[in-house]
Amino acid sequence: xxxxxxxxxxxxxxxxxxxxxxxxxxxxxxxxxxxxxxxxxxxxxxxxxxxxxxxxxxxxxxxxxxxxxxxxxxxxxxxxxxxxxxxxxxxxxxxxxxxxxxxxxxxxxxxxxxxxxx
Numbered sequence: 001x002x003x004x005x006x007x008x009x010x011x012x013x014x015x016x017x018x019x020x021x022x023x024x025x026x027x028x029x030x031x032x033x034x035x036x037x038x039x040x041x042x043x044x045x046x047x048x049x050x051x052x053x054x055x056x057x058x059x060x061x062x063x064x065x066x067x068x069x070x071x072x073x074x075x076x077x078x079x080x081x082x083x084x085x086x087x088x089x090x091x092x093x094x095x096x097x098x099x100x101x102x103x104x105x106x107x108x109x110x111x112x113x114x115x116x117x118x
Contacts, residue, residue, distance in 0.1 A: 005041040010034070014046045017081035018054050046085050048112040055082050055116060086116060 008015035008022050010029045015022075023029065024037055038044065058078045065071050071079075093109060096102040 003041070004037055005043060007037070007042055009038065009042050009044040012044060012046065012085075013081045014051070014054075014085040015043070017078045018050075046089070048108070051082070051085065051089075052112070052115055054078070058082060 006022065007024050008019040010016060010023045011034070024034070024042070028034065028037060034042075058075065061075055062071065062079065065075070089109075090113075093102075093105055097104065
């Protein structure tokens with residue numbers, strides 16, 4: 001048996017790239033099923049620490065690619081996913097500021113961005 005909260009939302013590119021084995025089965029990944037799973041606790045958000053961990057591993061993997069080799073399809077997919085999810089995180093924070101739901105970036109997010117830029 002598995003808990004719904006142990007699975008990741010297949011509509012989030014980051015999870016497709018990094019959590020393939022933890023996506024719900026295809027027959028439960030569309031329509032009313034996916035909505036139901038989200039209500040039951042399907043993991044949708046990308047945790048800052050998970051993002052940083054995957055970014056570090058992807059950077060290490062990229063550093064090990066020889067100048068004569070082409071990066072693997074998986075490595076390219078993971079790199080693109082990291083960039084896309086970072087853009088989404090920044091966009092969401094900007095939207096919150098614009099809408100007035102938050103006044104400024106919290107220190108944890110600023111710290112995360114600082115770590116992500118290294």
